[in-house]
Amino acid sequence: MNGPGLLDALTHDWGVDHPAVLALAALALLPLVAGIFRRRGLPALELVPADPLSRGLAAALRVTGAIAVLALVLGLAGLHRREQGIEREGTGAHLVLLLDRSSSMDNSFADRAPTGDQESKSAAARRLLTEFVGRRPHDRIAVAAFSTSPMPVLPLTDHHAVVEAAIRAIDRPGLAFTDVGRGLALAFSYFAGDIDETSRAVLLVSDGAALVDRRVQDALRDAAARTPVHLYWLFLRSRGAKGIFEVPPPGEDTPQANPERHLHLFLQTLGVPYRAFEATSPQAVADAIAEIDRQETRPIRYVERIPRRDFARPAFAVAGGALALLMAAKLVERRLAPAGSTAGMAASARAVRDDAPRRRVA
Amino acid sequence: MTEPAGPPPPDRQPIPYRLRWRPEGIVPGAHPGHGEGAEGQFRRHVPLLRQPDPRRIDLRISLRDPFGELHVRQFAPRRTVPVAVLVDLSGSMRFGGAVAGRVADLCALLALSAVRAGDSFALYGADARLREEVTLPLARRRGLEEEVRERLLAARPGGTGADGLMEAAARLPGRRSLVFLVSDFLMPLETTERLLDALWRHDVVPVVLSDGAVEERLPRWGLIELGDLETGRARLVFLRPGFRARWIAAARARRAALADLFARRGLRPVPLADALDTDALTERLMEG
Helix, strand or coil, X not given: CHXXXXXXXXXXXXXXXXXXXXXXXXXXXXXXXXXXXXXXXXXXXXXXXXXXXXHHHHHHHHHHHHHHHHHHHHHHHCEEXXXXXXXXXEEECEEEEEEECEHHHHCECCCCCCCCCCCEHHHHHHHHHHHHHHHCCCCEEEEEEECCCEEEEEEEECCHHHHHHHHHHHHCCCECCCCHHHHHHHHHHCCCCCCCCCCEEEEEEECCCCCCCHHHHHHHHHHHHXXXXXXXXXXXXXXXXXXXXXXXXXXXXXXXXXXXXXXXXXXXXXXXXXXXXXXXXXXXXXXXXXXXXXXXXXXXXXEEEECCEECHHHHHHHHHHHHHHHHHHHHCECCCCCCHHHHCCCCCHHHHXXXXXXXXXX | CCCCCCCCCCCCCCCCCCCCCCCCCCCEEEEECCCCECCCEEEEEEECCCCCCHHHECHHHHHHCCCCCCEEEEEECEECCCEEEEEECCHHHHHHHCHHHHHHHHHHHHHHHHHHCCCCEEEEEEXXXXXXXXXXXEECCCCHXXXXXXXXXXXXXXXXXXXXXXXXXXXXXXXXXXXXXXXXXXXXXXXXXXXXXXXXCCEEEEEEECCHHHCCCCCCCEEEEEEECCCCCEEEEEECHHHHHHHHHHHHHHHHHHHHHHHHCCCCCEEECCCCCHHXXXXXXXXX
């Protein structure tokens, strides 16, 4: 019962690149059978007093040999620990960044093409959002954009490098229109398969709005009822544009004249926690983002991914160490010097050659 | 076999040996034997009436006798003695090529000495059984020492135990002989004792083979894997000064026990250490 379970646990966490090489692990039995030393004859082992230290050393050297072979085989087979997912608890949220890609985002807050040290709205948003994402390492973040039509960019993901790359791309030149309603619908749809008990938030970044179709409005109400999310609207207000909180004089308060204000009013009626930030400068954007950062700090269970770790190099290091030990043992090997081989009259030709000067003694 | 690998053997001089006892037998030889004879080694004067042999009357002694009795010289006859060498060929004798070296030299020397003295010589090699190819029956022909040498050079020591030596003891002549027992005596003391019991009839000269390499010339530090030449068991030994001292002390104790065993039986062993010391051997054999 235990065996297969253990094997399962081992292969779940650990793996090798070339399993066939593991067959060579049988060679690890070899050092247990044959030692590294040349065997020197002794008339009788009874001559040698008992010595536990020698016995322990012999066993240790044999085990060292086995370890050396085993480590070599594991290194050759490419031992590694598989990619691991560890569930952890932290603070964060599931977040959808819904970015406006209309061409007006390429202008500065003064609503003209940026010159000199001025920053375009998209560049400011990019910089601040990158910092924002960097401060929230445990969030799962999706990115969507909208312009003439919504564009899914990234599904909910842990890979912040990808998220940052997606954010970096928002200051590319944009398109003409602003279809914010369908963009929101897309953002809500990201949460459709998300069943976690975490806080969910949609961060809408735009510098303007447009009329939301009635059918789209119904669909959004529907989606908001199904998926409770926090909704944040970061409104990058250009100079001269109308604010979303200003109440215009009666008669001018139509959706056609004030699409931003009416989007704000519509979002308030969705029945989900909603906040709008009006930012007229990069500093104001930073403040708004800091506020969102404070709001979305609920506990979140997230899976931390530990990448595959290669153990071939440590295996070779172990093998090298074991081999160095064996080498050292081999270098201190000594031999007995029997008298007979030098004194014998019947010494063989080899003995004559080797020991010619000493033979005279005999 | 006919072409020895080494250089031609040096000139070997026979060494004399003397017995402390009188050999029996009828073949005339070199050793004062049992009984009384008309010639040989002078033993004593006896009255003519006791040995009526007027040819051996010693006039000088007879005239000096105040009672005027006639004295006759009596002699001990010179007889031959069988000389046998029992060589232990068990695996332990393989160490350092001892059999082909010192032991072959010793046996050839003894064979030469025996033949020159007119005695017969026999060689028995044995491990767990008697080795017929290393066995020569009693003979006194010329050139026997070369045959002995060749047999021993060709012998491959191996096997365990010394039962063959008991077998060889049974093959020895029935009358008292001079028996050299060549072995390293690494067998248990009880086995040695049983072997000496089997040789009770004979004048036994134990030749104790030893090698300084396993008793004194041990390295101070290092690792050696040692294999028992008889049983084949192997052991790794970590040599260090303390352990070396213990080893040497154990070797001394074992030698002392062996010497004690021989002394209890009145035997005086001949050490055969790293090289054959002919002078010491001669001295020992002349003492009888």
